[in-house]
Amino acid sequence: MLSRTADSLYWTARYMERADFTARILDATTRLASLPASRGYSGDPWASALESSGAAAAYYAKHAVADERTVRRFLAFDTENPSSIRCCLEHARTNARSVRTALTVELWEAINRAWIDLKAFEATAHDREAFASFLDWVKSVSLAFDGAAYRTMLRNDAYWFLRIGDQIERADNTARLLDVKYHLLLPEDEEVGGGLDYFQWTTLLREVSALTAYRWVYRETIRSWLVADLLILNRQMPRSLASCQAEIVSCLDLLASAYGRRGIAQRQATHTLDRLSACTIESLFQSGLHEFISGFLAENNRLGAAISEQYLQ
């Protein structure tokens, strides 16, 4: 496969995943902001949304205050924010369009239709109700994209590069979210009562669509260390760092066996996975959660660079 094709597939998937993640953050934030003040969040939910999405610096370079309307616009539609949902969908489509021959018709149509439909939403999504249906739509787009890939793509290098892009981005998003919110996780093994904390926790879980999953997995009231366990180490949870890493390793292994050679990307990814597998949540808290997450983010970036070096140039 052409290196440029692999590169475009990888980035198509990364941008789709990022659009989905941003939509989920906006959705969770809207909920949090609508809680009555007495039970709600004492901080500013919209500023927190900017932090979670990693777009705070870009936002404050342009705007002084984080109010609902402006943040919504910035994260959803702003053409100057390269990570806005609109820009992500556009980049995904541009990448996909340049490698159409590597995509099935179904997958291309999922992306292209999203780009066509987006224009209608941009014109109308000013009020909360319309915006909520816009966010639902973004989630349905990423589902359609994943579904088309899963159902129609040949299981070959094209599919694996899509999956790798998707998982690298997802791991990055989960880790960044944890990094921004890590202070919430600090009170170790403490039951989180009702009120303020409880809603912060549930918001965090909602942002990665894990609230229901939490209950199914642990069948316990929400505890900070279990939340950390779910999002970092639990392999059942498709957004956990360990789960993403395992998927990356498996796709890289498939590539290596198809191509008949292993390289630095395989070694790095396997190393990270081994380290995650050896961890327990207790040892993680003892050695410092923040340091761990920063370390993971750096490793994830290095892995992205190694994949690029090995295959995409």
Add this chain to the structure above:
Amino acid sequence: MPAFDEMWGVSGAGGLEPRASYRRLADWLKEAPPELLEARRRQAELFFRRIGITFAVYGDAAANERLIPFDIIPRIIDKDEWAKLEKGLVQRVEALNAFLRDVYGPRECIRAGVVPEDLVLQNPGFRLEMIGARPPHGVFTHVAGIDLVRVDEDDFYVLEDNARTPSGVSYMLENREVMMRLFPDLFVEHRVAPVEVYPDALLETLQSAAPPKAGDDPCVVVLTPGPYNSAYYEHSFLADKIGVELVEGSDLFVRDQVVYMRTTLGPKRVDVIYRRIDDDFLDPLAFRPDSVVGVPGLMGAYLAGEVTLANAVGAGVADDKAVYSYMPEIVRFFTGEEPILKNVPTWRCREPQSLSYVLDHLPELVVKQVDGSGGYGMLIGPTASGAEIEAFRARLTAAPEGYIAQPTLALSTCPTLVEQGVAPRHVDLRPFVLTGADRVRVAPGGLTRVALNEGSLVVNSSQGGGTKDTWVLDG
């Protein structure tokens, strides 16, 4: 001037009985309620937009992805008509290839006085680099698009030979796809020869054209200038249909006169490049140094016989419109046969006598640039304003050798769905002719282009033209 109508024959005499090949379609059209036609038209448009079959119009940034309007009423050619056309097309393209081999080789046609020497040697499409070169298997124009117009029951004229990089074949294929979805019943009633054979024929043609040393399974690629090119959709569509990589210049490199593509597995040798890039941009070391879409060193690899370019470098000299005017003589000279397809009578403005005739008759004539395409830079006398004619006169007088003139032909019309309902609109036809090392292949049909504006003769998609599905009846 009454135009011949594809459905009704000579207008005036018609209006009573449709021509035999159109009888079923005419009956169906009579019964079909206008709402149904409109609904089908909208469905077709939606389909094209969804699959992203768009094109870019140069100089129109606002609408950089547009749809070519599609008309749902097919154009029909019966079996006997097609058999004759096909023979004529094969003959014509064989002559074109023989002519190209000759002008870059022994130049017998020049010595025999068939074509004037300066017209060939000073032609902008003539490539000095190719003198004495013989592309693998002697094929120059692997993919040709021959533009035909019909003027009456019996006669098709060739309007242009596109010997460089003709486009539009993706519309031929997609139009059929849409029609089969929208009108399954019509396909049951008509026996329409399938066009889906084209991708296989294209791949076979390209593989057969590989350098002899390439081996049994030559590596074929499609070379595109990239997503911003107006025909990008077609490039990706074709690469996909024939199952080969769609590459950009930066995906290829040349080492020791061998062309490689950069892949996830390292460099892979390339044997045949179906290039959709003009000669000028192919190789910055050989042609335009500012080209960013080409491959440095490609021309060296080509001349060393290490790679096949389809179409060959320098094929453009055969689709020059002044050379076109000599095609009947060229066909006779190289095939020893009478041309089956007619040429439109053409005045070469490079000849003083012709020029003065053309200048005296501008309002009746169509004047074209010899190296122009896409309907740009031409004058259509009968529909031009006085000021346009005078402006054109000045350009023509300044550089007469750059122009030819032809009578305004009564292009045939075909029933077409327009805002007011079904009405006749002028059409042309571009069949695609493939020449490999082994043989010449023609897909049954081609691309019918239709001038959607009433009375207009310009079918180019960049200037308000649309397309139709073209049915060659198989029984």
